Amino acid sequence: MAFLDIRSVSKSYRNHRALLDVSMQVPKGGIMGLLGPNGAGKTTLIRMINRITAPDSGSIWLDGRELGPEHARRIGYLPEERGLYKKMKIGEQLLYLARLRGLDSGQALQAAKHWMTRLEMQSWWNKKAEELSKGMQQKVQLVAALMHDPDLLILDEPFSGFDPVNARLLKNILLERRAAGTTLLISTHRMETVEDLCTHVVLIHRAGVVLSGETEAVRRQYSKNRVEIHCAGAPASPPPAPLPAPSSTTTTSEPNAITRMVFEAEPQHWPALIDHYNRNSHILHFSEKLPSFQDIFIQAVGTDNLGDADNSATNAIPSANTTHIFR
Amino acid sequence: MNKIFIVAGREFFTRIQSRTFIVMSILGPLLFGLFVLVPVLMAKWNNDSTTVWVHDPSGQLSDAFQDQNGLKFQVLPQGTLSNGVLVPADSANIRELLEDQDAGLLHLQAPDSNLNVEARYYSAQAAGLKITERIQSALNDRLYRLRMERQGLDPKVIESLRAEVQLQTSVWTDQGSEDSHTETAMLLGFGAALLMYMFIFMYGSMVMRGVIEEKASRVMELLVSTTKPFELMMGKILGIASVGLFQFVLWLLLGTAISTAIGAMGLGSGPGTASVPGTVNSLPADAQADWMQILGQMPWETIIPFFLFYFLGGYFLYAALFAAVGSAVDSEGDSQQLMLPISLPIILSFVASQFVMQNPHGSLAFWMSMIPLTSPVVMVVRLPFGVPGWELALSMFLLVAAFVLAVWLAGRIFRIGVLMYGQKVSFNLLRKWLFYR
Numbered sequence: 001m002a003f004l005d006i007r008s009v010s011k012s013y014r015n016h017r018a019l020l021d022v023s024m025q026v027p028k029g030g031i032m033g034l035l036g037p038n039g040a041g042k043t044t045l046i047r048m049i050n051r052i053t054a055p056d057s058g059s060i061w062l063d064g065r066e067l068g069p070e071h072a073r074r075i076g077y078l079p080e081e082r083g084l085y086k087k088m089k090i091g092e093q094l095l096y097l098a099r100l101r102g103l104d105s106g107q108a109l110q111a112a113k114h115w116m117t118r119l120e121m122q123s124w125w126n127k128k129a130e131e132l133s134k135g136m137q138q139k140v141q142l143v144a145a146l147m148h149d150p151d152l153l154i155l156d157e158p159f160s161g162f163d164p165v166n167a168r169l170l171k172n173i174l175l176e177r178r179a180a181g182t183t184l185l186i187s188t189h190r191m192e193t194v195e196d197l198c199t200h201v202v203l204i205h206r207a208g209v210v211l212s213g214e215t216e217a218v219r220r221q222y223s224k225n226r227v228e229i230h231c232a233g234a235p236a237s238p239p240p241a242p243l244p245a246p247s248s249t250t251t252t253s254e255p256n257a258i259t260r261m262v263f264e265a266e267p268q269h270w271p272a273l274i275d276h277y278n279r280n281s282h283i284l285h286f287s288e289k290l291p292s293f294q295d296i297f298i299q300a301v302g303t304d305n306l307g308d309a310d311n312s313a314t315n316a317i318p319s320a321n322t323t324h325i326f327r
Numbered sequence: 328m329n330k331i332f333i334v335a336g337r338e339f340f341t342r343i344q345s346r347t348f349i350v351m352s353i354l355g356p357l358l359f360g361l362f363v364l365v366p367v368l369m370a371k372w373n374n375d376s377t378t379v380w381v382h383d384p385s386g387q388l389s390d391a392f393q394d395q396n397g398l399k400f401q402v403l404p405q406g407t408l409s410n411g412v413l414v415p416a417d418s419a420n421i422r423e424l425l426e427d428q429d430a431g432l433l434h435l436q437a438p439d440s441n442l443n444v445e446a447r448y449y450s451a452q453a454a455g456l457k458i459t460e461r462i463q464s465a466l467n468d469r470l471y472r473l474r475m476e477r478q479g480l481d482p483k484v485i486e487s488l489r490a491e492v493q494l495q496t497s498v499w500t501d502q503g504s505e506d507s508h509t510e511t512a513m514l515l516g517f518g519a520a521l522l523m524y525m526f527i528f529m530y531g532s533m534v535m536r537g538v539i540e541e542k543a544s545r546v547m548e549l550l551v552s553t554t555k556p557f558e559l560m561m562g563k564i565l566g567i568a569s570v571g572l573f574q575f576v577l578w579l580l581l582g583t584a585i586s587t588a589i590g591a592m593g594l595g596s597g598p599g600t601a602s603v604p605g606t607v608n609s610l611p612a613d614a615q616a617d618w619m620q621i622l623g624q625m626p627w628e629t630i631i632p633f634f635l636f637y638f639l640g641g642y643f644l645y646a647a648l649f650a651a652v653g654s655a656v657d658s659e660g661d662s663q664q665l666m667l668p669i670s671l672p673i674i675l676s677f678v679a680s681q682f683v684m685q686n687p688h689g690s691l692a693f694w695m696s697m698i699p700l701t702s703p704v705v706m707v708v709r710l711p712f713g714v715p716g717w718e719l720a721l722s723m724f725l726l727v728a729a730f731v732l733a734v735w736l737a738g739r740i741f742r743i744g745v746l747m748y749g750q751k752v753s754f755n756l757l758r759k760w761l762f763y764r
Contacts, residue, residue: 050552052742072553083545088341099333100553144549 009058076150334562538653556738641703699729
């Protein structure tokens with residue numbers, strides 16, 4: 001049974017539909033990547049799981065029970081719009097937020113110390129939030145999301161604003177959490193995050209789910225049957241029909257030249273291709289070229305909508321009211 | 328329930344550690360001292376001396392003017408100016424007299440047969456009220472006496488005929504009558520109302536700013552995801568109330584300490600009681616004793632608990648409304664218009680309290696002490712006059728009910744105002760939002 005189960009959730013705002021009949025399941029211990037162009041409804045969905053906003057229809061279930069106030073203890077949240085009290089000391093903010101999540105003072109203190117050490121920010125306890133850089137504040141908020149050891153960790157663009165060192169630290173922590181049984185939901189625009197971390201993906205576009213499934217399955221689904229073969233030496237003669245000719249060929253310079261070839265070939269032709277080059281040359285490398293999530297995203301969403309920050313116009317609900325523009 | 332105290336604790340401890348709080352706690356008593364002192368000083372500085380030249384051809388009027396409070400009267404020698412209407416030939420003399428900016432010329436004519444006088448005041452700058460009123464009353468006084476004398480009346484006899492009755496007031500109870508002290512009650516009620524008014528505005532708007540800050544810094548997204556809006560609002564209101572009370576106690580202690588110190592140095596006029604602002608030590612010693620006796624006779628044991636109740640209740644209700652305003656706007660600048668509907672009832676009740684004092688058991692007093700928005704101020708004004716028990720009970724119940732409703736509403740507006748911008752507002756949706764767990 002799914003740990004996080006979202007059942008046909010819909011939500012409309014005054015002049016556009018944020019989500020329409022969206023369903024998804026995240027198994028326990030899975031890392032779900034939540035993808036979608038700007039304005040697709042990702043943040044609305046995340047806010048619903050955090051009980052900040054309610055769905056117009058549909059329901060959300062966590063670990064077999066419908067979402068309620070008691071789940072605050074079990075959810076950790078890193079919002080997209082990061083916010084801290086500017087004038088409050090970091091240590092005190094962390095204790096406060098952890099206690100609101102349901103820890104007692106002793107547990108909160110212990111957890112804050114543990115995570116501040118883990119994220120190499122021990123010396124920040126008495127600093128005020130306004131003294132920290134944006135990336136540093138983000139680390140504070142990450143600690144706030146992790147402190148109460150939640151069963152479900154929701155991160156909205158967790159890697160944006162981090163330098164490579166901190167990004168790797170974060171990645172390690174997330175994998176570690178997953179190994180400890182935490183379920184993760186990560187909303188992101190960075191496709192390398194998906195390829196690196198996520199076990200599952202769901203892509204929301206125009207308020208609905210466009211594709212979803214396990215990461216590898218989705219990649220295979222979008223596969224163009226493209227294979228790459230590297231051979232030693234100069235290009236050999238192309239394979240006879242019905243085998244396809246290479247769609248591109250590059251050769252490095254002598255000595256020890258390598259020829260790289262790409263084929264668009266149906267899987268049933270692959271053994272014959274390998275056979276041909278084994279006989280005429282020396283194969284160094286054979287692989288299927290799976291599409292990157294970058295490609296999948298663009299193919300699923302369509303290039304016409306990229307860069308269209310506000311797609312409310314495309315799924316506007318016809319209305320006699322004047323259209324308001326919101327921040 | 329527990330989260331209310333977590334939120335309240337944060338509000339309290341972060342605020343009392345802030346630099347503004349510490350500075351204000353120290354400056355408060357000093358500012359209050361200045362507040363008392365400045366009007367006195369202003370009255371003193373206002374007494375720049377003015378010389379008034381009096382032209383009095385009859386010689387009957389000029390000695391009516393007494394030098395006082397910076398006004399000096401000098402009689403012009405006969406013949407300096409013409410006795411009737413001023414003519415161009417006089418202008419050189421007048422110019423010389425009025426060369427000094429702080430000088431004036433009072434040009435009188437001889438009283439006619441009915442003892443009427445034409446008087447005109449000339450000055451380089453338009454004369455202030457202080458001068459004209461003094462001159463008018465002195466002239467009126469003098470003419471009144473002259474007329475009495477003409478009628479053959481002795482002014483001393485007239486003076487002795489004036490009556491001055493001091494009306495004593497008593498409340499009749501079955502145990503017999505008790506003295507009631509209307510004036511003391513008025514003063515007490517008014518002082519309490521003023522205190523409440525200040526508290527509501529100072530700390531109520533602090534609640535509002537706190538809410539706006541949480542919205543602006545986007546902390547609220549985390550808060551709302553962990554805590555019910557009602558708990559958030561209630562915690563904030565309780566926490567800031569504690570800050571206010573704590574500050575009041577600090578001010579009281581510091582104020583007492585300062586005035587005691589001043590008293591010990593022999594600079595103040597009174598002993599340690601000088602911290603009761605401006606009332607006690609300005610009276611002569613026997614009046615002070617009277618006052619103390621009257622104060623001692625007030626029914627404190629009933630006044631104080633109810634005062635505290637209405638003080639806190641009024642603050643809570645208005646703080647909740649301020650919180651609602653803070654929830655609905657994005658910046659403090661936007662809050663101004665929305666604050667008007669909240670400020671109106673409290674200003675109204677403050678204004679009405681003057682009429683309530685004149686008739687503390689009338690229907691205006693009754694209704695305004697029932698409506699929760701006005702009852703805190705109005706009821707406190709009525710308290711020293713004695714209020715029937717059932718009225719108190721009903722009014723207190725209504726106040727508590729209104730407070731809980733207002734906090735709940737503020738919490739809802741907080742959630743909606745913060746995140747729901749753009750929501751299609753229909754009654755159905757509003758109801759759904761208001762009842763979302």
